Amino acid sequence: MxxxxxxxxxxxxxxxxxxxxxxxxxLAAAVKERRDLMKKTVAPSAKLGGQMVKGVEPFDADxxxxxxxxxxxxxxxxxxxxxxxxEHGAIKDSEATPKVWEDFDNFKAxxxxxxxxxxxxxxxxxxxxxxxxxxxxxxxxVCKECHETYREKLEQ
Amino acid sequence: xxxxxxxxxxxxxxxxxIGFFLLTIPKTIPASALPAHTPDLANGEYMFxxxxxxxxxxxxxxxxxDTKTKDKHVLAGGRCMKTEFGxxxxxxxxxxxDTGIGKWSTLDFVNAMKRGIAPGGExxxxxxxxxxxxxxxxxxxxxxxAYLDTLPAVKNEVPPHDLTFPYNIRRAVGLWQLLYVDGKTxxxxxxxxxxxxxxxxxxxxxxxxxECHSPRNFLGGVMQSxxxxxxxxxxxxxxxxxxxxxxxxxxxxxxxDIAYMLETGNTPDFDVIGGNMAPVQENMAKLKPEDRATIAxxxxxxxxxxxxxxxxxxxxxxxxxxxxxxxGESGGEDGEGGAQKPDGSE
Numbered sequence: 001m002x003x004x005x006x007x008x009x010x011x012x013x014x015x016x017x018x019x020x021x022x023x024x025x026x027l028a029a030a031v032k033e034r035r036d037l038m039k040k041t042v043a044p045s046a047k048l049g050g051q052m053v054k055g056v057e058p059f060d061a062d063x064x065x066x067x068x069x070x071x072x073x074x075x076x077x078x079x080x081x082x083x084x085x086x087e088h089g090a091i092k093d094s095e096a097t098p099k100v101w102e103d104f105d106n107f108k109a110x111x112x113x114x115x116x117x118x119x120x121x122x123x124x125x126x127x128x129x130x131x132x133x134x135x136x137x138x139x140x141x142v143c144k145e146c147h148e149t150y151r152e153k154l155e156q
Numbered sequence: 157x158x159x160x161x162x163x164x165x166x167x168x169x170x171x172x173x174i175g176f177f178l179l180t181i182p183k184t185i186p187a188s189a190l191p192a193h194t195p196d197l198a199n200g201e202y203m204f205x206x207x208x209x210x211x212x213x214x215x216x217x218x219x220x221x222d223t224k225t226k227d228k229h230v231l232a233g234g235r236c237m238k239t240e241f242g243x244x245x246x247x248x249x250x251x252x253x254d255t256g257i258g259k260w261s262t263l264d265f266v267n268a269m270k271r272g273i274a275p276g277g278e279x280x281x282x283x284x285x286x287x288x289x290x291x292x293x294x295x296x297x298x299x300x301x302a303y304l305d306t307l308p309a310v311k312n313e314v315p316p317h318d319l320t321f322p323y324n325i326r327r328a329v330g331l332w333q334l335l336y337v338d339g340k341t342x343x344x345x346x347x348x349x350x351x352x353x354x355x356x357x358x359x360x361x362x363x364x365x366x367e368c369h370s371p372r373n374f375l376g377g378v379m380q381s382x383x384x385x386x387x388x389x390x391x392x393x394x395x396x397x398x399x400x401x402x403x404x405x406x407x408x409x410x411x412x413d414i415a416y417m418l419e420t421g422n423t424p425d426f427d428v429i430g431g432n433m434a435p436v437q438e439n440m441a442k443l444k445p446e447d448r449a450t451i452a453x454x455x456x457x458x459x460x461x462x463x464x465x466x467x468x469x470x471x472x473x474x475x476x477x478x479x480x481x482x483x484g485e486s487g488g489e490d491g492e493g494g495a496q497k498p499d500g501s502e
Contacts, residue, residue, distance in 0.1 A: 147431070
């Protein structure tokens with residue numbers, strides 16, 4: 001019995017250690033990684049799709065589908081990059097509002113909506129510009145739903 | 157101090173009190189100013205959307221600080237806005253007779269919108285953006301009142317504002333009104349096209365864009381010389397963008413880009429807008445396309461201005477490029493700025 005207790009305690013200790021061991025560098029790395037996902041994958045893909053929708057770029061079904069699939073690949077990873085202590089004000093470069101942690105389930109649900117909406121837009125590309133446009137606009141509504149509550153912009 | 161000195165102080169004090177009283181006498185619009193006008197409910201609803209009434213007055217989703225609402229047509233108030241002046245509890249403007257504005261006449265409503273004066277001569281705080289709404293035409297205001305009367309009456313007693321001294325002296329709002337409120341409808345500029353005039357009206361009147369996008373002086377008045385050049389976020393951290401056509405602002409956006417953003421929420425880079433602009437944009441999306449185009453044209457015609465509020469992000473961008481190990485800035489977002497930038501964050 002005592003042995004069991006010791007093992008439990010050891011594991012508890014380990015768990016506490018692991019929690020504490022999220023160092024400042026780890027937090028900063030999480031912020032950087034999630035921002036890079038947005039800035040280097042999501043934003044350029046959204047811009048590419050959007051410019052086709054807007055008619056700035058000619059519509060290309062393959063390119064559009066690829067861009068949307070790239071976005072769809074982000075959310076699963078993205079939601080793992082929000083350790084506590086990385087809200088706006090607590091750490092450099094974070095634009096995440098404290099609400100992310102207050103209702104993390106909803107935050108995550110919106111991220112999963114983005115995954116679905118972008119996959120749908122990718123599928124819609126083959127059916128022509130009109131179908132793609134509708135699906136793309138549905139997707140950017142999801143972007144806005146999240147930004148409205150969970151992002152507090154640092155810069156323009 | 158000699159006795160004569162004391163007397164002088166007393167006299168000055170009394171004169172000051174009388175002066176304060178006289179200067180802050182509520183100024184209202186007489187009934188004779190109201191034109192005969194048959195209300196147009198469709199236009200009233202349009203003004204309701206353009207004016208964003210629901211964004212503050214609709215019942216918040218659950219907690220008072222929620223910016224999301226249950227139903228945009230239930231204007232029973234209850235939202236709380238935490239600002240540097242204290243907490244504003246947004247009033248009930250549903251047509252409920254006891255707790256809303258169901259007893260207000262059209263003239264009462266016009267006086268609130270154009271003069272910031274409630275029935276009984278009570279000064280309204282300019283968190284209610286009547287410094288913009290005052291520019292609206294009587295016809296639009298009469299239509300809006302008629303439309304508000306058709307919305308559900310809901311009993312909801314909202315607690316009074318919880319402001320710090322001296323802002324809790326309601327009468328003093330009268331002094332502010334002397335400076336910033338004259339109740340005059342925005343006159344079309346004959347030198348400008350009908351399109352630009354309509355854009356100016358929508359932006360400076362119902363749209364009240366400058367209430368957030370223009371910087372304020374220490375009195376809380378909009379600085380016209382820097383209008384639309386961006387400002388501090390009145391609720392929370394960060395800054396509200398400069399929307400003049402300058403390098404700091406949106407000089408690289410075409411008029412179509414602006415209209416498209418108002419319609420879809422997508423910036424030219426397809427960075428989707430958020431924060432308090434999200435519900436505003438959703439209202440703008442409901443306007444007629446030609447009205448969005450006039451807003452875009454008006455913004456493009458503004459004098460280009462540098463940022464009114466120093467952009468901490470500039471430093472940030474530089475440090476990004478230097479791929480930095482510079483830490484001095486962490487958490488420094490709201491420490492920036494001088495006397496005009498008291499920390500309004502929670």
